Amino acid sequence: MSIEYEEQLAGSLVDSFPKDFGYGVENMDMMQENLENSPSADNKPRILLMGLRRSGKSSIQKVVFHKMSPNETLFLESTNKIYKDDISASSFVNFHIWDFPGQVDFFDPTFDYEMIFRGTGALIFVIDAQDDYVEALGRLHLTVSRAFRVNPEINFEVFIHKVDGLSDDHKIETQRDIHQRANDDLADASLEKLHLSFYLTSIYDHSIFEAFSKVVQKLIPQLPTLENLLNIFISNSGIEKAFLFDVVSKIYIATDSSPVDMQSYELCCDMIDVVIDVSCIYGLKDDSNSNAYDKESLAIIKLNNTTVLYLKEVTKFLALVCILREESFERKGLIDYNFHCFRKAIHEVFEVSSSTQRTGAAVQSSPPSSSGNGLARLKSAALNGTPRSLI
Numbered sequence: 001m002s003i004e005y006e007e008q009l010a011g012s013l014v015d016s017f018p019k020d021f022g023y024g025v026e027n028m029d030m031m032q033e034n035l036e037n038s039p040s041a042d043n044k045p046r047i048l049l050m051g052l053r054r055s056g057k058s059s060i061q062k063v064v065f066h067k068m069s070p071n072e073t074l075f076l077e078s079t080n081k082i083y084k085d086d087i088s089a090s091s092f093v094n095f096h097i098w099d100f101p102g103q104v105d106f107f108d109p110t111f112d113y114e115m116i117f118r119g120t121g122a123l124i125f126v127i128d129a130q131d132d133y134v135e136a137l138g139r140l141h142l143t144v145s146r147a148f149r150v151n152p153e154i155n156f157e158v159f160i161h162k163v164d165g166l167s168d169d170h171k172i173e174t175q176r177d178i179h180q181r182a183n184d185d186l187a188d189a190s191l192e193k194l195h196l197s198f199y200l201t202s203i204y205d206h207s208i209f210e211a212f213s214k215v216v217q218k219l220i221p222q223l224p225t226l227e228n229l230l231n232i233f234i235s236n237s238g239i240e241k242a243f244l245f246d247v248v249s250k251i252y253i254a255t256d257s258s259p260v261d262m263q264s265y266e267l268c269c270d271m272i273d274v275v276i277d278v279s280c281i282y283g284l285k286d287d288s289n290s291n292a293y294d295k296e297s298l299a300i301i302k303l304n305n306t307t308v309l310y311l312k313e314v315t316k317f318l319a320l321v322c323i324l325r326e327e328s329f330e331r332k333g334l335i336d337y338n339f340h341c342f343r344k345a346i347h348e349v350f351e352v353s354s355s356t357q358r359t360g361a362a363v364q365s366s367p368p369s370s371s372g373n374g375l376a377r378l379k380s381a382a383l384n385g386t387p388r389s390l391i
């Protein structure tokens, strides 16, 4: 029987801490066939990337999930097929990402758009902020209003993209204008209940990863539990900020509840790059099965401004990356111990959610215990999520 997570932390506090894409389809008929045969029924939610031609959809997908450098996207050809990308083999982000070519009229009467929207978790609409966006706003309205009627559960996310070319004032003004017009259009159509979230993004900085992180977080039913665990962990370990990262995409799937500042996030992303690069060069064993990131992965980087960065493996795809002061790092034993408890709790949370899915309604119908504390409470919180699988 495992000791409760909170109790362990409290104990340690008292003791030692004074304080390839899947496939492309050539035409609508083939696409329809593929949709029907596709593993959409495998319960993996879809994230759709939509928007006008050349707005940057494929670039976003390639940069975030396939490590393409932003400059290489200049040579991407226009997408003329729908691409379904299943990234779950390499990433914690267990979704299908569908990249729609800008020119496809997916409202063609022969095409069953309802089927697409029914299994969709998030619809990302990409608007090129460096271009005239009037046409894009028209398409946005058409797309989200149709999708909402089919599936009101979809999260509608608008990426105001390519903002690297705009001055700070221009960025704010563009966001305000797009926000205003898009919501006016919805109000005119009596669709006030349809909520749009807006993000300023560019593939040339970390903003695209941050925005994608937020999109993905909304689809993670265990998010409140993860945040809770991170809060407990950092407050008992003297850590300033902690992120739970998907190592491959550098999306953070959870962080503690203190506000995220872009610099801290960038620092942690850079640390992941450094660790993976060094590990690729010096860490791989001769046999072809070894990975740059595995159970042994651990790194500590001391910066010359008394900040320490700490990275440690949590699961096959997840790493915890923390920022702390040098003084706090003197209690490394405590941090390591608390990390051990944290890691165990994370594993248990996901074991609970996968066994919940296996046992289905029977488990979900049992009332969560109100008397339990620590992990028991966290487990019952995990059960409250929507039945979307992530591991």
Ligand SMILES: Nc1nc2c(ncn2[C@@H]2O[C@H](COP(=O)(O)OP(=O)(O)OP(=O)(O)O)[C@@H](O)[C@H]2O)c(=O)[nH]1
Pocket (backbone or CB within 6 Å): 051, 052, 053, 054, 055, 056, 057, 058, 059, 060, 070, 072, 073, 074, 075, 076, 077, 078, 079, 080, 100, 101, 102, 103, 161, 162, 163, 164, 165, 201, 202, 203, 204
């Ligand atoms: N400046 C800037 N250019 C970008 C950014 N993202 C993408 N681009 C450029 O925009 C162009 C179009 O990008 P794509 O990813 O092919 O656009 P798409 O929306 O997939 O286009 P279609 O396949 O035709 O629907 C490329 O030249 C990219 O380099 C960005 O954040 N900033």
